[in-house]
Amino acid sequence: xxxxxxxxxxxxxxxxxxxxxxxxxxxxxxxxxxxxxxxxxxxxxxxxxxxxxxxxxxxxxxxxxxxxxxxxxxxxxxxxxxxxxxxxxxxxxxxxxxxxxxxxxxxxxxxxxxxxxxxxxxxxxxxxxxxxxxxxxxxxxxxxxxxxxxxxxxxxxxxxxxxxxxxxxxxxxxxxxxxxxxxxxxxxxxxxxxxxxxxxxxxxxxxxxxxxxxxxxxxxxxxxxxxxxxxxxxxxxxxxxxxxxxxxxxxxxxxxxxxxxxxxxxxxxxxxxxxxxxxxxxxxxxxxxxxxxxxxxxxxxxxxxxxxxxxxxxxxxxxxxxxxxxxxxxxxxxxxxxxxxxxxxxxxxxxxxxxxxxxxxxxxxxxxxxxxxxxxxxxxx
Amino acid sequence: xxxxxxxxxxxxxxxxxxxxxxxxxxxxxxxxxxxxxxxxxxxxxxxxxxxxxxxxxxxxxxxxxxxxxxxxxxxxxxxxxxxxxxxxxxxxxxxxxxxxxxxxxxxxxxxxxxxxxxxxxxxxxxxxxxxxxxxxxxxxxxxxxxxxxxxxxxxxxxxxxxxxxxxxxxxxxxxxxxxxxxxxxxxxxxxxxxxxxxxxxxxxxxxxxxxxxxxxxxxxxxxxxxxxxxxxxxxxxxxxxxxxxxxxxxxxxxxxxxxxxxxxxxxxxxxxxxxxxxxxxxxxxxxxxxxxxxxxxxxxxxxxxxxxxxxxxxxxxxxxxxxxxxxxxxxxxxxxxxxxxxxxxxxxxxxxxxxxxxxxxxxxxxxxxxxxxxxxxxxxx
Numbered sequence: 034x035x036x037x038x039x040x041x042x043x044x045x046x047x048x049x050x051x052x053x054x055x056x057x058x059x060x061x062x063x064x065x066x067x068x069x070x071x072x073x074x075x076x077x078x079x080x081x082x083x084x085x086x087x088x089x090x091x092x093x094x095x096x097x098x099x100x101x102x103x104x105x106x107x108x109x110x111x112x113x114x115x116x117x118x119x120x121x122x123x124x125x126x127x128x129x130x131x132x133x134x135x136x137x138x139x140x141x142x143x144x145x146x147x148x149x150x151x152x153x154x155x156x157x158x159x160x161x162x163x164x165x166x167x168x169x170x171x172x173x174x175x176x177x178x179x180x181x182x183x184x185x186x187x188x189x190x191x192x193x194x195x196x197x198x199x200x201x202x203x204x205x206x207x208x209x210x211x212x213x214x215x216x217x218x219x220x221x222x223x224x225x226x227x228x229x230x231x232x233x234x235x236x237x238x239x240x241x242x243x244x245x246x247x248x249x250x251x252x253x254x255x256x257x258x259x260x261x262x263x264x265x266x267x268x269x270x271x272x273x274x275x276x277x278x279x280x281x282x283x284x285x286x287x288x289x290x291x292x293x294x295x296x297x298x299x300x301x302x303x304x305x306x307x308x309x310x311x312x313x314x315x316x317x318x319x320x321x322x323x324x325x326x327x328x329x330x331x332x333x334x335x336x337x338x339x340x341x342x343x344x345x346x347x348x349x350x351x352x353x354x355x356x357x358x359x360x361x362x363x364x365x366x367x368x369x370x371x372x373x374x375x376x377x378x379x380x381x382x383x384x385x386x387x388x389x390x391x392x393x394x395x396x397x398x399x400x401x402x403x404x405x406x407x408x409x410x411x412x413x414x
Numbered sequence: 415x416x417x418x419x420x421x422x423x424x425x426x427x428x429x430x431x432x433x434x435x436x437x438x439x440x441x442x443x444x445x446x447x448x449x450x451x452x453x454x455x456x457x458x459x460x461x462x463x464x465x466x467x468x469x470x471x472x473x474x475x476x477x478x479x480x481x482x483x484x485x486x487x488x489x490x491x492x493x494x495x496x497x498x499x500x501x502x503x504x505x506x507x508x509x510x511x512x513x514x515x516x517x518x519x520x521x522x523x524x525x526x527x528x529x530x531x532x533x534x535x536x537x538x539x540x541x542x543x544x545x546x547x548x549x550x551x552x553x554x555x556x557x558x559x560x561x562x563x564x565x566x567x568x569x570x571x572x573x574x575x576x577x578x579x580x581x582x583x584x585x586x587x588x589x590x591x592x593x594x595x596x597x598x599x600x601x602x603x604x605x606x607x608x609x610x611x612x613x614x615x616x617x618x619x620x621x622x623x624x625x626x627x628x629x630x631x632x633x634x635x636x637x638x639x640x641x642x643x644x645x646x647x648x649x650x651x652x653x654x655x656x657x658x659x660x661x662x663x664x665x666x667x668x669x670x671x672x673x674x675x676x677x678x679x680x681x682x683x684x685x686x687x688x689x690x691x692x693x694x695x696x697x698x699x700x701x702x703x704x705x706x707x708x709x710x711x712x713x714x715x716x717x718x719x720x721x722x723x724x725x726x727x728x729x730x731x732x733x734x735x736x737x738x739x740x741x742x743x744x745x746x747x748x749x750x751x752x753x754x755x756x757x758x759x760x761x762x763x764x765x766x767x768x769x770x771x772x773x774x775x776x777x778x779x780x781x782x783x784x785x786x787x788x789x790x791x792x793x794x795x
Contacts (some may be wrong), residue, residue, distance in 0.1 A: 068795070127512055132586055134577055135577065135579070165586070166586055167584060168585075169585050193550065196519055198519035198520075201547065202519060203547050204549075204550050204551055205550055206551070259603070284551075313669060
């Protein structure tokens, strides 16, 4: 990982999607480039020509990050209108989507209007869904303010809301016209949420980039100290890796995009069985899921224990849990077999074949899965 | 227009949209080909592989047309579940969309589920919107049962619902995986609704195909008598013409798709000023709009009065109104300037340059428009 200094700007990252190609701008405590970047991105976008006004969506947590945006929009000919959503997952609802549609109707939004989503995954998913469906698609600008949103949900075009019956079940693929990441937003992020973002960062190393994984091992201290240059380079690397996957499989059709699910098959089960009571956040469940799925790859003879040990050690240094306590393997297995991604009963996993490479497989037996779920792996240190 | 006999099947019409290419099957009182066509279309579709179950959406009016579908679905490995929506435009609501999402969740719909919309424009738009947004897009099968839906709304991928503030404002572009048209459905259609569909049929002749227009002039009697072979050929021609436009401008980006708006600029104004009280249905307002917009093209010197006379005479033979009575030109003008398709104040029209060809223009002056709106053109006969 090269380490740009604070004054060395990071070149915008391109997500190559033909007519829907867009760029990700990463800055550090410097909102000046945002206005010109936005104007240029909207003018170049398939949908954003002659943008005249924008609905800026935030929640109470991300509200402070909106302040530098409003004058930047106005200075570039885009009249902003602010819409505040209650913070938290319950806002990914039909009711809140309806309020956004009404706000867009109230500002007489037409094809010259954009939606700017400032916040974490909830705001990006909700505002992105409103943008995807209003007037059959308004240009969407993502301004993620959490690490998880920066490296994951803001890039890739998945937007949506929850039903009481299922999370993220109502939604669309709607690529943003531009993404702006200011790493300074992370200064106010609660440490537990920052660590959860790091779980997804580690995932990129395991699934796609062994060199990046080694860089993370080297840079644990500057990362935890929020060194701006290190964080900027780290986020840029994750965005570039996600951009590469999304470019190859925009709508999850070829199976290629499934590599991003490493750690998530077991992670989702951990979350649904033990997590919704607040015991594990998403990133924590994924951290445990990655270690257990790597252990499963060992059982299949795909990797040696050294890979799992390195993954587990790095996650622990980032303050993430790697061992599951007190959840019945049978309950986790049942949650996994309910997962919508399974076909014909076999549980589908994305497992490492070495550090930096994964494969989609139906080959894990129920016995192997149950035995791995019962593992109480000792810390490698 | 060639006239296939009842036993001569019409070859399926292809809507060429790359990976989203789909076919339109037209039959006459013969549901037998539907099952194999559906299975084949879903298997070939980007989204429909291994389809196992389907939500079949209808209203009280289209309910009888569902009966032959359910066994055809079951016989081809697709378990159907019926969902009945109240008849009428108010069903294009967030509330009804939510009920459809809940029905899909209740049947545990995943990527192996499809939505089958059986009915007129309201059912197609509503069920299509649910299909577009559930699990980020389920395959959609359109089974239009009104003439307007057969020749217009079922082909082209526009789906959506209304807000109290604006019609069709929440929606998406979501191409169907297949369209099945049984011309026998038209037997039970109220005559006024059938005529409204004919207004859009005439439109295709004016904007794209002078030969087709002449065929319509020749075939007025068999059309009004619901001759199956004539209706089948007519619907096939309209679908092929719409397919050609949609293939070239799927998401209304190039302006090409705007040709379909001939008659609709004034038509929408007539509808919104005089129509919502029930005085004019959509097709009736479009009929008046086409005659007035053709008159406007005369004023600009683009065409002679012969073109308008032929359009007006054909519409009258189909029992459609062509003269506007008792609506203030100033009110219509105001409604038009509110239209979202206008840019920078000028009213945008699609006007004929000859029979079979139209051009998008901002060239009409307010004076010309007002003078045309005040026209009480005499019947050419």
